[in-house]
Amino acid sequence: MNSTSSQNTRINLRRCAKTFGNTQVLKPVTLDIQAGETVVLLGPSGCGKTTLLRIISGLEAPDHGSAILFNDEDVTSRPIEKRQVGMVFQSYALFPNMTVRQNVGYGLTTGQGDERLTKADRDTRIETMLKMMRIQDLADRSIDQLSGGQRQRVALARAIAPRPKVLLLDEPLTALDATLRDDLRMEINALLRDLGITAIYVTHDQSEAMALGDRIVVMSEGTIEQIGTPEEIYHQPNNMFVATFIGATNALSGHWGHKGFVPRGMEVPVAALRMAAQGGNLMCFRPEDVDLIEDGDQASGALKGIARTIAFVGSCHRVIVELPGNQTVTLESAWCHPPHPGDPVLFKIQENGVLPVWSNEA
Amino acid sequence: MKHTSHFMGLLLLPAGVLVLAFFALPMVKLIVTGASGEEGLAAYWSILTVERHREALIATLLLSALVTLVALIISTIVGVFLVRNRFPGSQILVSLLTFPLAFPGVVIGFLIIMLAGRQGLIGMVSQTLTGSKLVFAYSMTGLFLGYLYFSIPRVILTVMAAAEKLDVSLEEAARSLGASQWRVITDVLLPALKPGLIASGAICFATSVGAFGTAFTLATNIDVLAMTIYTEFTLGANLASAASLSVVLGLITWAALSIARSLSGSNVAAAG
Numbered sequence: 331m332n333s334t335s336s337q338n339t340r341i342n343l344r345r346c347a348k349t350f351g352n353t354q355v356l357k358p359v360t361l362d363i364q365a366g367e368t369v370v371l372l373g374p375s376g377c378g379k380t381t382l383l384r385i386i387s388g389l390e391a392p393d394h395g396s397a398i399l400f401n402d403e404d405v406t407s408r409p410i411e412k413r414q415v416g417m418v419f420q421s422y423a424l425f426p427n428m429t430v431r432q433n434v435g436y437g438l439t440t441g442q443g444d445e446r447l448t449k450a451d452r453d454t455r456i457e458t459m460l461k462m463m464r465i466q467d468l469a470d471r472s473i474d475q476l477s478g479g480q481r482q483r484v485a486l487a488r489a490i491a492p493r494p495k496v497l498l499l500d501e502p503l504t505a506l507d508a509t510l511r512d513d514l515r516m517e518i519n520a521l522l523r524d525l526g527i528t529a530i531y532v533t534h535d536q537s538e539a540m541a542l543g544d545r546i547v548v549m550s551e552g553t554i555e556q557i558g559t560p561e562e563i564y565h566q567p568n569n570m571f572v573a574t575f576i577g578a579t580n581a582l583s584g585h586w587g588h589k590g591f592v593p594r595g596m597e598v599p600v601a602a603l604r605m606a607a608q609g610g611n612l613m614c615f616r617p618e619d620v621d622l623i624e625d626g627d628q629a630s631g632a633l634k635g636i637a638r639t640i641a642f643v644g645s646c647h648r649v650i651v652e653l654p655g656n657q658t659v660t661l662e663s664a665w666c667h668p669p670h671p672g673d674p675v676l677f678k679i680q681e682n683g684v685l686p687v688w689s690n691e692a
Numbered sequence: 693m694k695h696t697s698h699f700m701g702l703l704l705l706p707a708g709v710l711v712l713a714f715f716a717l718p719m720v721k722l723i724v725t726g727a728s729g730e731e732g733l734a735a736y737w738s739i740l741t742v743e744r745h746r747e748a749l750i751a752t753l754l755l756s757a758l759v760t761l762v763a764l765i766i767s768t769i770v771g772v773f774l775v776r777n778r779f780p781g782s783q784i785l786v787s788l789l790t791f792p793l794a795f796p797g798v799v800i801g802f803l804i805i806m807l808a809g810r811q812g813l814i815g816m817v818s819q820t821l822t823g824s825k826l827v828f829a830y831s832m833t834g835l836f837l838g839y840l841y842f843s844i845p846r847v848i849l850t851v852m853a854a855a856e857k858l859d860v861s862l863e864e865a866a867r868s869l870g871a872s873q874w875r876v877i878t879d880v881l882l883p884a885l886k887p888g889l890i891a892s893g894a895i896c897f898a899t900s901v902g903a904f905g906t907a908f909t910l911a912t913n914i915d916v917l918a919m920t921i922y923t924e925f926t927l928g929a930n931l932a933s934a935a936s937l938s939v940v941l942g943l944i945t946w947a948a949l950s951i952a953r954s955l956s957g958s959n960v961a962a963a964g
């Protein structure tokens with residue numbers, strides 16, 4: 331698409347922090363975002379995602395010593411109206427006194443963009459945006475005649491119409507119901523790829539983060555826990571927080587001996603030493619990173635437990651297994667003969683299934 | 693069903709009689725009285741043909757319009773500011789600003805005399821500073837100030853109520869799209885406040901058109917419609933003329949309020 335020329339903006343955050351009153355809700359954050367990249371800020375409520383986004387937008391001034399660069403240009407002291415950022419809010423924030431068309435065209439009338447547009451240029455641009463978001467038929471409606479999904483499409487069209495340097499989205503799908511959310515998420519994904527625009531997307535929904543992000547920034551309590559591709563975040567979490575926040579994780583307590591990890595209440599190691607970033611007294615693995623032993627032959631390093639709860643979740647069965655030493659783990663696997671409650675279950679943790687995280691908490 | 697509606701009808705009858713007796717009859721009487729003078733129905737034209745009446749009408753309308761405009765401007769700025777900025781003492785300031793709401797016109801009149809009368813504050817200050825005494829309480833200016841004084845609280849309260857409900861993200865969205873401060877005000881803030889401004893502006897206008905107490909306290913020679921009615925009635929003993937002017941005055945306030953009601957879509961009632 332030729333409308334991308336001005337949109338390839340690289341963003342660098344240098345020690346961006348924010349203090350409200352006496353509390354530093356955002357610890358100094360350094361983050362480099364490539365041109366055209368979609369970065370997702372993911373974390374639990376109150377961890378500072380919105381604050382970071384608002385600092386990038388210029389709505390919030392960061393603490394002294396912070397710097398924000400757009401293509402190496404320092405924009406830290408530039409107010410939002412001069413930063414050329416497109417924003418999409420959870421609450422849509424459409425102008426109720428304007429039609430859909432006027433909303434979409436608003437950013438073209440403020441004269442702040444890079445380009446000088448004639449009336450004809452503006453009209454063409456608006457039509458393109460309406461078409462792109464498939465809302466041509468709604469163009470002359472007022473905002474209160476739109477559904478939530480339609481409103482968010484209008485908001486997206488309005489945000490990208492002036493060709494902003496970066497698109498900032500703060501939980502744009504949270505107010506929508508589940509099916510609509512999935513549809514629009516896919517559409518946003520396609521849109522961001524098509525436009526090649528640099529985008530920062532805030533969410534507390536990990537599946538949304540996985541689906542949209544080129545890279546995910548996992549945050550907690552005002553700090554960045556990990557930055558990485560969805561695969562890296564999932565398979566190589568930096569720490570317990572990331573491991574447990576992203577996806578389901580089993581944490582077995584026990585100890586790391588010289589031959590591997592020995593779970594509490596067992597004698598033989600179940601995970602070889604070389605697999606893990608061993609340490610502490612926990613071993614973590616994903617529910618799906620196990621091999622079932624259904625023919626009953628006792629392989630070495632297998633774990634044996636009793637099935638407690640069995641649930642069919644479509645692609646596989648999810649079984650909660652009670653192990654010796656009063657520990658439970660969740661397994662997800664395609665059983666040929668799913669167990670019944672009380673049946674013995676035999677499984678092995680896959681060689682590279684052990685997550686490289688450790689903790690000294692029991 | 694039939695029974696109930698009969699029953700309801702019976703209940704409504706006394707209510708109807710009451711409404712007729714209390715509201716309609718005096719009004720009819722007033723209208724009839726207005727036409728009972730020597731000129732008959734033409735008395736109603738006197739407001740346009742008699743110079744003194746016409747000038748009173750124009751003065752009243754101009755004064756009320758000006759009061760409304762200035763009250764809206766000041767109250768919008770102050771109201772939005774007070775909602776957006778909480779500072780120590782802001783609560784006290786709000787109660788102070790809305791205090792005159794409860795004052796009768798006479799009290800407002802006195803306050804203006806205290807401020808700009810012969811013994812007033814402004815007069816004293818101007819005398820010490822420039823040597824000449826500045827007195828404007830007993831004129832249109834004094835009246836303007838007085839009306840402003842009791843109009844502002846009402847508008848401020850309406851603006852503040854509307855401003856509390858403003859969606860801040862709308863303004864943030866506008867700014868992200870490059871809107872200047874001024875554009876944010878004209879495109880987002882004022883449209884959101886519009887219904888409240890129309891409603892309170894109409895009340896402000898209607899109240900100013902009809903207010904009497906303040907004018908009466910300040911001076912008897914201020915020519916606003918309410919004063920003209922009073923002089924026609926007491927000094928001139930011209931009942932027909934007073935009545936016809938009253939009907940016109942009533943019509944103007946009624947029109948102001950109903951126009952506002954149809955524009956703002958909310959309930960508007962005059963007071964004061």
Ligand SMILES: Nc1ncnc2c1ncn2[C@@H]1O[C@H](COP(=O)(O)OP(=O)(O)OP(=O)(O)O)[C@@H](O)[C@H]1O
Nearest residue numbers: 350351355373374375376377378379380381382534
């Ligand atoms: N204007 C403010 N004044 C004071 N504290 C604030 C302000 N804005 C945010 N905070 C605090 O900063 C912290 C981070 O808030 P922020 O809105 O960035 O969280 P978030 O990650 O976006 O959460 P959520 O997922 O709930 O939206 C919170 O503890 C919040 O209470």
Ligand SMILES: [Mg+2]
Nearest residue numbers: 379380381500
């Ligand atoms: Mg948030």
